[in-house]
Amino acid sequence: MKVSLKDCQAIDVHAHPYIANAVPFTVDEYVRKLSLAVIPNQISPNYKWVKNQPYPGSNMWVQILTGRLAKYFSCEPTLEAVVAQRNVKAANYKKFTRELFQDAHLTGVVADFGYPQPPLSKTEYADLCGARIWEVFRIEPEMVRLGEECQNFGEFIEKYRTVLADALKRNEVVGLKSIIAYRSGLDIAPMDQGNAAAEYEAFRQNTRAKVKSFRDYCLHVAMEECTVANKVMHIHTGIGDGEVVLPKASPSFLLDMLRDSKYEKTKVHLVHGGYPWVEEAAFIVSILPNVYMDLSLQNPFSGHGVKRILSQVFEFAPFDKVMYGSDAFTVPEMNWLGVQLFKECFEEVLGSWVESDYMDAETARVIGEMVLYRNFENVYQDQLKGAIT
Ligand SMILES: [Zn+2]
Structure with missing residues (x-):
């Protein structure tokens, strides 16, 4: 029996803003x-190109x-x-964008305004999409800004903590985000103030430096502030753009920190579901009650892989721990195809579960709704009304 998700709304839990x-x-x-x-792809002048060949x-x-x-x-x-x-x-960019959002039944986006830099206007982006926009507040640009401002580590940490706490007080902010996987990797060590302070000067000299103790310390502070505010810590996991520290990007590196009893109540959102280590992410969310994952980036950028991923992720992940996302970052077509491809692939996977007599079509449809928007509404229920519109 066919399961249809066509008319189901979607909330994109991880994407970036853009302008025309x-x-x-x-x-x-x-x-x-x-x-x-x-680095852009280079086409050599002697490249032999035949008819019907993809670009x-x-x-x-x-x-x-x-x-x-x-x-x-x-x-x-x-x-x-x-x-x-x-x-x-796209000559009428707002009409073009809004029509794509409507066609996909895309009703909300959790936007990471940390990319592109300098940040785009939040209200203008909300107006462009005609959808609810929530914000996830990236910690790294604040670390860079405060590094320029603060002469010593003590002053830096005090101000950094205040900036995070203030951001978390804003209604539209659903949580903090870290891209530590792009800088020093996900094998987060316990807080070590001495080592972190010793690396502060090196960070000020080069804000892209590895300075692992310093970065680990800053991530712990962000985890603590999310815990106090009861908001969600978003951590980039898995691949990203070409800068990622790939050998240390698997979500399994986060396990020691996530299992720390200090963070028992902290909500953590594994951005990109750790792709290509998506099964590891699925296992982690299955053992830790406050850890969630999304399927952004792998959907839609793995193309036909989305179907395989949807089948794989639910080998272990509980149905209420996985959320829809796209990681759209330059054009609204990315948000649009994200939803379309995800729905097509999920319909096929859900249909196969019904056919195998694992569940009836009604339950399969509800699982589709859960991943597309209901799980987001549950995890982020206190922030739903804070959206920028
Ligand atoms: Zn992203």
């Missing part, structure tokens, strides 16, 4: 906007996006035709 491109995109620029790569450097996700957008625009399923249509529609 000032001039229409060339195909090359558009492909670059869709890529996680830090050089494009992968499955770009292929799927092209096909689905061609249907949405009613145009030829080629990247050239899609970009041409996109440029026409």
Whole structure:
């Protein structure tokens, strides 16, 4: 029996804001906007290109996006035709964005305004999307800012704590976020004030320096402030852009910290569900009552992989621990395809569970709703009304 999620609303629990491109995109620029790569793909002048070949450097996700957008625009399923249509529609960027959100039944986004830098306007982004926008407050830009301002570690930590506590008091802020996996990795050591203070000067000299003790200490302070405020600590796990410390990005490195009795009540949100270590994330959320995960980034950027992931993640993860996300970061098409692809893939997976007689179609549909928005509403229920609209 078919399970349909078509009319189900979705809340995107991890994405980034963007603004309209000032001039229409060339195909090359558009492909670059869709890529996680830090260094743009180079097409050599001697590159041999045959008819019907996908655009050089494009992968499955770009292929799927092209096909689905061609249907949405009613145009030829080629990247050239899609970009041409996109440029026409995006001339009215607000209309274009809002229609994509409505088509996907996307009613809310938890936005990480830490990327891009300098931060974009929150109210303008909410107006652009026509959806509820919540904010997750990134700690690293504050560390950099206070590093310039504070002469010594003691002064830094005092101000840093105050800044985090003040941010957490704002209604639209659902929690704090750390990208420590981009700097020193997820093997967080216990708090060590002496070592952290000793590395403070090195951090001031180079704010991208590893300075692991210092960064670990700052993450603990963020965990403590989230605990006090009863808001959620978001931690980047798994792959990201090309800068990530990949050998230390698996969520399993977080286990010692997460199991610490000090953080028993702290809500933690594993951003990107640790992809490609998604089964490890699924296990972690299954053993720790206050730890949750989302499927952003792996959805939609793993393309056809989304179906496999949805099947795999529920080998261990409880149904109420996994949330929908996209990690859209440059264009609203990312938010849109995120929902469309996720729904298509989940419908197939849920349908197979019904067929196997693991559950009836009604239960399968409810599991779809849980992941698409109900779990978010449960975990973040105290913050729901704080959204920027
Ligand atoms: Zn992100």
